[in-house]
Amino acid sequence: MSVLSTLEPRGLWSWFDTICAIPHPSKHEIALRDHIQQWAEQRGIPTRVDTVGNLILTKPATPGMEGRKGVILQAHLDMVPQKNSDTGHDFTRDPILPRLVEEDQWVAATGTTLGADNGIGMASALAVLAADDIEHGPLEVLLTIDEEAGMTGAFGLEAGLLNGEVLINTDSEEEGEVYMGCAGGxxxxxxxxxxxxxxxxxxxxxxxxxxxxxxxxxxxxxxxxxxxxxxxxxxxxxxxxxxxxxxxxxxxxxxxxxxxxxxxxxxxxxxxxxxxxxxxxxxxxxxxxxxxxxxxxxxxxxxxxxxxxxxxxxxxxxxxxxxxxxxxxxxxxxxxxxxxxxxxxxxxxxxxxxxxxxxxxxxxxxxxxxxxxxxxxxxxxxxxxxxxxxxxxxxxxPGWNPDPSSPIMKVVRETYQSLFGTLPNIQVIHAGLECGLFKEPYPHLDMVSIGPTIRFPHSPDEKVHIESVGKYWQLLLAVLKAIPAK
Structure with missing residues (x-):
């Protein structure tokens, strides 16, 4: 059994287990994308692969939520392939799954990157799609390719493919912080x-x-x-x-x-x-x-x-x-x-x-x-x-310019305070999120970025904090429920 099999929330960790079983370094994400697409089609979830290779999945609103603003949950399909020089691992062929270890409330991989960046965010979006008991309005999931090696998917995203008004990026790496902007590069x-x-x-x-x-x-x-x-x-x-x-x-x-x-x-x-x-x-x-x-x-x-x-x-x-x-x-x-x-x-x-x-x-x-x-x-x-x-x-x-008057930022901040009794830290991250690129084809999007605590991404010391994943999941579900009407 995988070390993830007993962790909660079960649906999210189960998807991360699947993600870790399929090699998906940058520019080699197709096998993972195809697996997700086949799973979705078997469940009757509409899918589309755009011209550059991004995967878009859609799910109708749960009963009574049809009038809410449409939400796009966004993550990237690829992971950074880094390993110690004495580690025999081929990221294009070997799964991360056998390397997973759990220690002191952290999940890591021995000798290689874990892929929690952005595998946990991707797993959370897919877990929402898979669930029948999560309240949400009209929902789209956007999984982009090649984020870590050139943002090819974000650069190539065309106008007219997405209908949502709110985008929740899941690529942040500090629970308790909510990001409203990022660096360009x-x-x-x-x-x-x-x-x-x-x-x-x-x-x-x-x-x-x-x-x-x-x-x-x-x-x-x-x-x-x-x-x-x-x-x-x-x-x-x-x-x-x-x-x-x-x-x-x-x-x-x-x-x-x-x-x-x-x-x-x-x-x-x-x-x-x-x-x-x-x-x-x-x-x-x-x-x-x-x-x-x-x-x-x-x-x-x-x-x-x-x-x-x-x-x-x-x-x-x-x-x-x-x-x-x-x-x-x-x-x-x-x-x-x-x-x-x-x-x-x-x-x-x-x-x-x-x-x-x-x-x-x-x-x-x-x-x-x-x-x-x-x-x-x-x-x-x-x-x-x-x-x-x-x-x-x-x-x-481009960077993602902060919007202090963002309605979704207000929803996330108030929801976080309601759940955990404290205000989150509203921040700008010194990393290249794809949000700035989404603004060109979709200038109307109201965007925010959240995620669990991930330490040392892009290195073999990468690890994700288990408790923070649970808090991130609570926040995500509560925000989906709190999205206002159109």
Whole structure:
């Protein structure tokens, strides 16, 4: 039996169990979408797959609720595929279900992301569809594709497909907080051309591996001060490359531009007479990092092992690369004045890859203001100009501007207070919800975002708090019942 089988609310956890049994990383959601569609059609629930691949399901109002405003429950189908380097798991083929564990009121997956982001929200919407005893007005469920890797589904959503007046996004990750806005973002790629040279004589080739960091969501966790493996490795290389005469063969780190990198590797050639010095400096740097980050990180490992290689990157490109990586901005750029405690603008040095003739660094900028995003875009353009790299921007998506007079926000706030005896915290989230994109084809939508407490999404430490799922479910059902008449 699954560890979820005894948890309440039973209908929601049963659906999450099903979701965890079907692989569904970004760009590989079709099997899960097809399963949901087949289930719905067997129950007589109308379904539609739009031109981009989103799934829309509809359910009529329960008796006596026909005159209420129509509600769209929205979640995304995909999950972030992150795992520890020693975990044998293929996200496109292997289910998360066998990895599930329950401990101290949390559900997690061993060695991989859990997919509570946004699997719990999706499960809640499907549980509402499946139930016969939940009061609601006209209901639609919108399940989008590829949210984590480019928001393809939200970008491609066409006008005229949805009829609801209220949209409840289920992708928030803190019970007791209700979100009325979110950051926008843009991907940035810096490409540095390199020339290869033969391995110098009397050099040994070794791999430096920086591992063990927590990582996390590049928006929700960016304020925690956790280490970025790409930046920490670049710091070491910039500080010691000239001193030791190191020659770089390869640099790589991170796997997703929206996840804080947990691991990074460099393949370097070191003069044979400096090999012992390098090994000593690696050991010292490991101790330094663990001293600096002991309050926010797991024990960090920085290790060296012999390897092989025949060609190094030219000295000029190596110098410019390490200077760019070490000097480039990263993490929190500015905190919000309008929303105390919320990050306004941030940058994640997400992925570094090495090819034969170039090195690519991928960044994700997030900001609740257009000016903040533009400022960091220009920082990276300037960095590229100084370093002789090409800078390319892509995948820009808008933020969701807060509407303080939102009727659905008022309903959620009052319903929460009625249920739990306290007011929820009305907030803006420093993450990319799809709501801002929905406003273009559906400008009339009145939107709000709620969810349970999820810690460390986009990392193998991801976990969801069981009690908060129950409170989120109570709130969702009570809000559906409280939706006003048209």
């Amino acid at each position: 843009v991907d940035v790629a810096l490409t540095l051309p390199v020339v290869r040279e033969p391995l110098p004589a009397q050099h040994q080739v070794v791999e430096l591996a920086l591992t063990g960091l927590k990582g996390g969501h590049s928006g929700c966790d960016v304020h925690t001060g956790r280490g970025n493996a790409n930046k920490l490795l670049a710091r070491f290389l910039f500080g010691h490359a000239d001193e030791l005469g190191l020659r770089l063969l390869e640099l790589k780190g991170g796997s997703l531009r929206n996840a804080i990198p947990r691991e990074a590797w460099a393949k370097v050639a070191v003069p044979a007479d400096k090999a012992d010095t390098l090994a000593s400096l690696v050991e010292q740097y490991q101790g330094l990092l663990n001293d600096e980050l002991c309050g926010v990180e797991n024990p960090i490992k920085f290790a060296l092992r012999p390897t092989e290689g025949t060609q190094v990157i030219d000295r000029d490109a190596q110098g410019r690369l390490l200077a760019m990586l070490h000097s480039g901005p990263n993490g929190v750029i500015r905190m919000s004045d309008a929303f105390p405690g919320v990050v306004e603008t941030s940058l994640n040095t997400g992925v570094i890859t090495t090819e034969e003739d170039k090195i690519l660094t991928q960044y994700l900028i997030r900001s609740t203001t257009d000016s903040g995003r533009s400022m960091v875009e220009n920082m990276l353009k300037a960095l590229a100009q100084l370093g002789g790299a090409q800078c390319e921007l892509s995948g820009a998506y």
